[in-house]
Amino acid sequence: MRSWFVDKLGADTGSLGDAEALKFGGIWLLVDRADAQPRASSGTTLDHLGFRTKDIRTEIGNLQANNVKVLGELRQDPNVVSDAS
Numbered sequence: 001m002r003s004w005f006v007d008k009l010g011a012d013t014g015s016l017g018d019a020e021a022l023k024f025g026g027i028w029l030l031v032d033r034a035d036a037q038p039r040a041s042s043g044t045t046l047d048h049l050g051f052r053t054k055d056i057r058t059e060i061g062n063l064q065a066n067n068v069k070v071l072g073e074l075r076q077d078p079n080v081v082s083d084a085s
Contacts, residue, residue: 001031008066009051024051 002022005011011022011029022029029049053059060070 005029005031008063008068 002011002013002020005022006013009024011024014021014023014028016028016030019030019032022031056074060074064070
């Protein structure tokens with residue numbers, strides 16, 4: 001998973017304490033293998049990770065060019081106000 005974030009999203013690698021970590025600007029992300037079968041995560045762990053971009057269509061094109069499968073069409077969340085002017 002760590003190599004996927006590096007290869008597909010351009011994360012930098014590093015260490016945070018004793019843990020191997022990924023860095024996106026000023027944000028650190030730790031990805032590790034669980035010792036047990038994961039359980040349902042609703043309300044107990046992180047189950048979504050989002051990134052903000054100025055040009056989502058270009059970013060999706062870049063991901064597709066990097067062999068990332070896009071699972072759905074773009075949609076505007078009615079609860080999110082766009083910064084675009």
